[in-house]
Amino acid sequence: MVNIIWLSMILIGVIYGLFTGNIETINNTIIDSTKVSLDLFMKIFPVVAIWMGIMEIAEESKLLQKLSNSLSPLLTKLFPEIPKGHESLSYIASNVIANMFGLGSAATPFGLKAMDSLQKLNKKKDTASRSMITFLVLNTSGVTIVPTTIISLRLMYGSLEPTKIVGACIISTICSTIGGLIVDRLLARRYKN
Template sequence: MINKLWIGLIVVGSLCLILTGKADLLNTQILSSGKATLELVMQIFPLISLWLGIMNIAKESGLLDKVSKLIYPLLHKIFPEIPKGHESLGYISSNIIANMFGLGNAATPFGLKAMKSLQSLNKNKEEASRSMITFLIINTCGLCIIPTTIISLRILYDSKDPSFIVIPCVIISFISLVFGLIIDRLWSRRHYK
């Protein structure tokens, strides 16, 4: 799927640029992607390491287990395949909590750890498991209570009420999360039997 999408993006984009006589722009785009990626990765690398360090303390002290036991009844309904007490539950809940507080930089390493431990439960290592897709849907919904970047942008432009968007954002992302989980459940019935 990603393969076809990638081909589409590049072929359609390149042809359009060449046909409209903007081959120069295409050249700079091709060459600058590497730099753009490196800059992005360099920005998140130290933060990922930092949070992985903190996370490791929480794991070794048993705090992560406690959190995952606490949240297990709820998560079990969403992720029926994850056995009780599995470490992925702790990472999944940390990822969701960090997302809710608008801490995208902390949510990413927790999410990656969650994916890695879901991979350890996965039978076919090249194929996404059902729990992985469910976890992904939760992340694409951006369940965010405090959209920090947007609020600071609103403050920058002298908004009368910068946090006005919080309530509609929470309601709408929650509704779309529920919708996402329902589609995911329906779709997974067809794929995993």
């Protein structure tokens, strides 16, 4: 699946670029892509490093445990396969909360940690488990309450009501999260065998 998507994106891009005389751009893009990736990596890594340090303290002091306990009735319903009180639940809870407040930089390290601990529960190490996919859907549906980037962009363009979108964002996010979780449930049932 990944192989086909990856291959076809590159093939389509190169062939289309060739036919429209865009091949120089493609050429530069290919050479440039490792540099762009490295830039992104350098952006992610320091943030992950500092949050992993903070998280370690939160873990040892059982603060994370406390946090996930407050959300656990909801989480155990969403993730029936995770044993109660497992560490991954506290990371998932922290990731969701960080996402809600638009703290993308903090959410990513929590999410990576959550994935890491979900992988420990996973029986087939190269295949995504059901809990992992549910977690991803929860993430990609964008549980954001305060979309900080957009608000500041709106402010930049002289919006009179930069925060006017917050209510609409919350409603749309709830729709996409619930809808995504339903799709996830249905597919999980179909793929069970």
